[in-house]
Amino acid sequence: MRIIKYVLVIILFYSCTIDKSSIELFQRLNDSIQFKYAPDKRVAIYDISFKSEENILVLEGETDNAVALEELKENLADNNINFEDRVVVLPDSSVGEFVYALANNSVSNLRSKGKHSAELVTQVILGTELKVLKKHGSFTLVQTPEKYIAWVDNGGITFLNENKFKNWKDSERLIYIKNIGNSYQDEGFSMVLTDMVLGGKVKIIEELESSFKVEFPDGRNGFVKKEEAERYSKWLIHLKPSKELIESYAKSLLGSPYLWGGTSTKGMDCSGFVKTVYLMNGFVTPRDASQQILAGKIVDENLKLEGLKKGDLMFFGSKATKDKKQRVTHVGIWLGNDRQEFIHSSKRVRINSMNSELDIFDTWCSENYLGSRRYLDVEDKEFLKL
Structure with a gap:
């Protein structure tokens, strides 16, 4: 310099x-x-x-x-x-006082450019808190809790100033704990208001006998069945991240469709699957597999599947050569059993094995294994804990 x-x-x-x-x-x-x-x-x-x-x-x-x-x-x-x-x-003058936003749909799509035909790069679920960077036409450039920056259709978010954002943070909220479901316009659940996905959050207005009356970020009121949700504060207090809980959430998503850029139970890519599973264990992880491999604690340095524990992240891709750097393109979650099984989103969420003698052996993953990382019981600035 x-x-x-x-x-x-x-x-x-x-x-x-x-x-x-x-x-x-x-x-x-x-x-x-x-x-x-x-x-x-x-x-x-x-x-x-x-x-x-x-x-x-x-x-x-x-x-x-x-x-x-x-x-x-x-x-x-x-x-x-x-x-x-x-x-x-940034934020620039187009933002004004509305420097925050909340995801207003069950799933809001974020794209590489401010147009609907642009690549879907990630998603945010209902109630996700966003920083607003700039507006252009009907799209807004936002930053997610994991710092990912992309464009969202204005119809998918509600803008907030500092005071309204603080009110949201201080409010009693609900978290949706079923993979997929609905909220309703009436207490009798006869008319759907909107769909819901795992991890979505809305403000609680009132607790009723069989439902919560809630308020969506845009001010709509609706009702969510009690058995499908919990008070967010209560859920956080009782949340105990563990290998077993990671496996439970991961397996509950079996069969979910693969979707490039997807991070919800409607459809997810490989790193979006990991993100969803770890979110329900109290982690806000980096978004992409190539970012996720930079977080946590390195395990299995010799690539012998030694020292791995259930819940560890396994990474796959192109190995480094003298001319090219390592390229991470896929991630899965190690299940820690004697069948050498891991669960990942590839075509759909499914279980495969690193054991060549089993019919669920995945040849590509076996040949392109790059190593693993551990997030549980690890302090790392690369991911947030709720």
Whole structure:
């Protein structure tokens, strides 16, 4: 970094214009800050570019990290470089006071771009708390609790200011504990209001004999059957994450369809399946398999299926070579039995084995096993605990 600063000074001393080679140097400095603060574009935004305008370096683009931008500006100033800051720090002015949002549907789809035809990259379930970064047309760029950044259709969320968000956090809420079901417009359950999925949360208005009267984020009122839900505060108090509970939730999802980008009981991809299972054990895990492998404690370093415990995450993909880095493309959950079984979402949620003598042996997973991680009883900043 010090060498780059010296070179910048020399260039500007002998040149009265900011030429192409100078811009390339500026970009190298910019790239180093991006690598430091936003190496993963899925969870951080640092999209800053440079241009020369009347012998002034003009900074353009956007970032969600004001500290990173300030470091860039300090480096430029230290080298006596004249610049103009036109970078937008998110949340931008389109957001106004509504800096938070709640998922308003049983499942809200998040996409790579602000349009319905864009790739489905993840989902959030009812009541998920989101940070709002910017709005564009009928879509909004949001950040999920696991820091994933993507676009959501405005119909799938309700916007909140600071006060309303605090009221939501302080309210008595309900968590849905059945895989799939419904809420109803009436106490007699004769008319469906909306569907519900495992882990969804709504505000409790009143506890009745056979139901909870609830309020959805957008203000709709409905009724949820008592046997299908619990008070969220009570559920949290009694939640005891364990290997057995992980297995129980994982097996309850057997047969659920595979859905690229899915994270709900309606359909899920491999890492979305892991995310759902661990959410009901009190964990907010990283979203993708390539992120999940960076969290937790490394186990089975020798890839011999030794030292694994039920509930450990198993990762699969392309192994590293002298020319290519390791590429993680799949994840499953080890079931810890003498049949070497694991459960994963591939075509559907199903159980396979690493034992070649069994009819449920998975050849691809066996040949592309990359190692395992343990989340239970591990403290790690890469995942949150409810």
